Amino acid sequence: MRAEGRALSLLIAIQCVSMGAMEMSGPFWPLRIQALLAPAQAHYLAALSALVYAGPMLAAMLLTPLWGRLGDRTGHKPMVLRALLALALCQGLAAMTLNPWLLVLIRVLQGALAGFIAAAQAYAIARCASGNRGQVLARLQAATAVGSLAGPVLGGWLLDASGFVLLCAVAALICLLCAVAATALPADAPVARNRRPQTETRLPGGWLGGVLTIIVLVQAAKMMPQPFFALYVAEILQAPGWLIGASYAASAATLALSAPLWGRLFDRWQPAQTLRVIERVAWLCALTLALTALASGWLGFIASRLLWGVWQGALLPVAYALIATTLPDGRQGFALGLGNSAAKAGALLGALLGAAGMGLAGLASGFWLVAITYALAALGIRLIRSTSQLPETPALSANTKKMI
Secondary structure (H helix, E strand, C coil), X not given: CHHHHHHHHHHHHHHHHHHHHHHHHHHHHHHXXXXXXXXXXXXXXXHHHHHHHHHHHHHHHHHHHHHHHHHHHHCCHHHHHHHHHHHHHXXXXXHHCXXXXXXXXXXXXXXXXXXXXXXXXXXXXXXXXXXXXXXXXXXXXXXXXXHHHHHHHHHHHHHHHHCHHHHHHHHHXXXXXXXHHHCCCCCCCCCCHHHCCHHHHCCCCCHHHHHHHHHHHHHHHHHCCCCCHHHHHHHCCCCCHHHHHHHHHHHHHHHHHXXXXXXXXXXXXXXXXXXXXXXXXXXXXXXXXXXXXXXCCHHHHHHHHHHHHHHHCCCHHHHHHHHHHHCCHHHHHXXXXXXXXXXXXXXXXXXXXXXXXXXXXXXXXXHHHHHHHHHHHHHXXXXXXXXXXCCCCCCCCHHHHHHC
16 A cells, blocks of 8 residues: 555656646747747748647647557556657657747647646556545646646746757656656556456446536636736736736646645545535636636735635546546546546637637626636536436445445
8 A cells, every 4th residue: 555655656746747847838839939930931920829739739639538548458657658758759859840830740749649647647546546536636636736837937947048949958858757757657457348347337328428528618717818817917907927927826826735635525425416516616716706807906816816726626636536436447548538638628618718708808808708607617517417317436435425
């Protein structure tokens, strides 16, 4: 048991560091494209800046479930190693290329080959006790949030100090070192399909589709402020640059703290109880975003961002946990891959809605539109609860069920 804890702690550390390495370059791809474009090609900047983000998301959305299915058949540790090596390779290639179009292609290749988060989730599920899956997935999500906080800060410092090439080279080296560290993870054996009774693989109709829909809804609402956030804080609140960064990071900080606590709580509940709480949390998100829209000063704005991060810890990580605790072990990789694809689809949808809302309703209305989106997500969860036959989680003991 202690060895299992060490393996999961190592995996969480690898996720935090590798995701931080990926986020080092995250905000700066358009600057690199701008620097590489010839003056005669300057009119391509907007299109390439969109493709450098949308391309890898689309590629990951299509291929991550396939990597997950391969992990179900071969074990998930090889998929973790493959993803880390792919990240290292693509970051190294990005450091070397001087062609902006090739840079976008490398980013698409990264999205197609990587899929690290889904691989890490599937590996963790294969190694942990079934009653702790929600907590473990929440800890992985918290590690991603911490990496997303630290990565851009380090990347910005490297960009100012030594330029984009060194930034990508350092990110590639970090991912390579993470791959070396991942070789110390114990191997996980694939589940023998012929040993599982057929009745164990069947779930109530529409359950997985319902959870994937929830992921799309809550992720779309979460990502909707991305296109207008910096402009809103700068123009509506008249805030300086450091406050833009601090307010942006505030929700990630409280998400990292709250997600493991939510995961521990949800591990005690059956899916029906969990969905009821998720619906209420979505309504709380709508209320919190309304408070964000009403905030006229930076103190109230940051306070609402901190509160929003607390609720975020109970949404996407818990939706992943619902997949992990209700599907058979031999389908975990594929199902979690579908979950990550749904998150990518929600992120794309949210970014498009945020940009369209900013253009149609104006910058001042941005957070009101996000609040409305959360309200629609809550109504969608209510519809899924009422139309889907909910499974039970076999991992819960009879005593725990009585407590519920």
